Amino acid sequence: MxxxxxxxxxxxxxxxxxxxxxxxxxxxxxxxxxxxxxxxxxxxxxxxxxxxxxxxxxxxxxxxxxxxxxxxxxxxxxxxxxxxxxxxxxxxxFTKPVEISKNSTSVLFWNAANRKKLPVDVLSKSITSIKPDFIGLVEAENASAEDIQKLSKAFPNYEFQILKGHMLVGVKGSIEKITFKCKENSHDINFVEAQLSTGHVSFAITDTFQNPTMDKRKTLNTVLQLAIQSNTDVIIGDFNTPYESVHFRNFETEYKSFHDYGQGFSATWPFRIPLLELDQIFVTKSMTPILLEKFHHPVSDHAMLVGYFQ
Incomplete structure (x- = not known):
């Protein structure tokens, strides 16, 4: 005992x-x-x-x-x-009515999740309903010339191109110049200069790599500095870094985040679970964000982002 x-x-x-x-x-x-x-x-x-x-x-x-x-x-x-x-x-x-003016510009960003085939049908339906002025996809590794032909035929007022770094771009207007920047095991960036109905706009489509031990401070600062040097108006991308990161605060000196203009949960990953806000849209301070919408499609674990600004 x-x-x-x-x-x-x-x-x-x-x-x-x-x-x-x-x-x-x-x-x-x-x-x-x-x-x-x-x-x-x-x-x-x-x-x-x-x-x-x-x-x-x-x-x-x-x-x-x-x-x-x-x-x-x-x-x-x-x-x-x-x-x-x-x-x-x-x-x-909370969802609230937002008036989108006719002279506003819309941008669609989506991580297509490196599927065996590019989800062209989902993308086509989104373009039909949203009619974005600019489209940027990352992890579109298997996008093909056939996909570009199909999209171009369905939307003749758009110009589509497959970019380096497994990206795809679509512009309601014309693409004037594309510059690709990359660093191994860090990031891929495509700088796209486009002529839209609202005028000339420059975009940066970025995909920062998913590596837990990577120095996010260096990577995000590099993305920011490259965007500033290129006089980029809009930055869209999967940063694989949550919005809460202190390193995004550096962006606030030159750009405005769409974070505060969303509806519902701000998280973009994983599919339908409000866990992490990895995908971001920033516009230069001379522009005004209006609305950020998110759409979830089962073909990707990332939400599709649609931002409106003027």
Whole structure:
């Protein structure tokens, strides 16, 4: 009996130690997400791996571990409620009517998810309903000349081209110049100068690579500097970096994000789950964002973005 009693005491002590360790680790994750973020590359991996929805779910699980401790569980549940309110107030936008003027410009961006065949039918339906002035696709590795012919026949007022870096571009007007920039294991960028009905506009279509150990500060700053040097009006792309990253704040000196002009959850990945806002649209400060719409299609795990600006 004495041996059993001693074993029970050790087990309870061990359980308390485990709960305390879990609580400390959870607090560290919160500090990284809200304070430290990805200022340091070594902690960036943790910052990207634990977005707010996951931290909220983890908070509920941690609270359950302390169900016998009223103060702890109430504090944790209060914290979870606070984070949930912050999540909805920052990353959810209620649908509201927005007037799109006739002289506005629309841009469609989509990560086509490197499928065996380019989802031309989905793209065609989107072009028919949205009528975007500019179309940019990344991860369109298997786009073919036949796809271009099919799109060109269906939409004769557009000019379509397959670009380097597994990208595709479509312009309601004419393409004047294309410049490709890339860096191995970092990013691909196509700078496209186009003549639209609203005038001359320059676009950057970028795809930054998915590598948890990559220095996002260097990559995103390189993208920004190249865009500035090229006098780019609009930047669209899959940055494989969440909007919360501190490195996007550098963009705010020259560009405006469409983040605050969305409707519904701002997250763009994965399919129908509001987890990470990886796909972005930026316009130069001389332009005014009007609306950002998102459309989810099962053929890709990324949302299709449509931005309106003038």
């Amino acid at each position: 004495a041996y059993l009693s001693t074993s029970l005491r050790y087990m309870k002590k061990f359980a308390r130690s485990i709960r305390a360790l879990i609580l400390v680790l959870y607090v560290l994750l919160l500090l990284i997400h809200f304070v430290i973020k990805d200022h340091f590359q070594v902690l960036g991996v943790i910052f990207y791996a634990f977005p707010l929805p996951i931290l909220i779910t983890m908070g509920i699980c941690v609270a359950i571990l302390f169900y016998t401790h009223k103060i702890y569980i109430l504090s944790l549940l209060g914290l979870v409620l606070g984070m949930t309110f912050f999540w909805f107030s920052t990353y959810y936008f």
